[in-house]
Amino acid sequence: MSPTATGTRPRPTAPGPAGPQPGLRRELDRRRSARRRLVAAGVAGLVVVLVGVLVWLLTASSVLAARTVDVSGQRGLTPDQVREAAAVPLGVPLARQDVDAIARRVTTLPQVASARVERRWPHAVEVVVTEREPLLAIRQPDGFALVDDQGVAYETVARVPDGVLRADADPGAVPLLTALGVVAAALPVELADRVERVRATAADDIVLELRSGTTVRWGDASESDLKAQVVEALRTSKTRAIDVSAPHNPATR
CATH class of the missing domain: 3.10.20.310 (membrane protein fhac)
Incomplete structure (x- = not known):
């Protein structure tokens, strides 16, 4: 008797869950896309409204107006x-x-x-x-015209302010007044306090008259810082005239 083969037959496997049908998947994608477009449109609309409100507040409303x-x-x-x-x-x-x-x-x-x-x-x-900072005061029929470092005569006052040099010059000659302003700005306080007035008919013929009676021929406005130092070094109670128009070769008498 031949042996009989024994064993168990494999059971058929149960079918897994079926995925979405192609038509259903397309419908779901369409709905998701529509929702995204709707949200984006809503956000864009809100931004437009907010921008409009902001523009109105800034340019038309009295909420942010100058008071x-x-x-x-x-x-x-x-x-x-x-x-x-x-x-x-x-x-x-x-x-x-x-x-x-x-x-x-x-x-x-x-x-x-x-x-x-x-x-x-x-x-x-x-x-x-x-x-404007006044550097010069020029005598006028109704007071003193104040002149700044740009040579601009900008105001007339009744008296010369402290620290401002009295000047005899044409108040309309801007280049000349600018040169005088350079000289005035270069004077140390101690020397400026000793100046009675500064006079000039041309930008290269500036003269300082000190309260002591000493006359200082300044020349033009170039090297004014050096000229001021030379004047201070040469000035004495007996000096009647100082010429610093050539500051590297000054003269006194």
């Missing part, structure tokens, strides 16, 4: 004089304020050398002025 004008840096001028020249349109939004035009209006004041204008959120316009 005050702050002034600093002035000495002889009053804040109200600066504000009047600035002519800042109050109630206009800060973003629409033309700060360059405001600065130009402020510099029409003769005493102002320069002006800087800035927006100070939420409600202020700040004006910072730099006034």
